[in-house]
Amino acid sequence: MPKRIRRRIQGRFHHNCFKPCGMPGHKLEHITLTKDEIEAIRLADFKGMYQEDAAKEMEISRPTFSRILNNARKKIATALIEGRAIEIENF
Incomplete structure (x- = not known):
């Protein structure tokens, strides 16, 4: 199993779940x-931010940042199109 590299996360998020209106979670x-x-x-x-600058902020390579960003955008698009709830992993 590949070693997981610790990344720099600075954002503070006030909500950990978003869901479509009118639907029980x-x-x-x-x-x-x-x-x-x-x-x-x-x-x-x-x-x-540009990807190069954002990658430096997270202390990762630009290709890794791009891969993470693409995965996140795909998940968000899927949730919006298919009416799924979005949960944010606990800090």
Whole structure:
């Protein structure tokens, strides 16, 4: 099993779950965003950072950052299109 590299996560998130309106949470499928994925979304999409700069902020390579960001965006798109709840991994 590959060694997991510790990444730098700075964001503080006030909510750990988002779901479609009008649907009880227990009836929905859930998608979980990892700490790395939510941090990549925060840096690239919320703060508008270039991937190179965001990767340095997280202390990872730019290709790794790109892979994490793409995974996060795919999960978010799936949740929006298919009406799933999004959970953020606990810090």
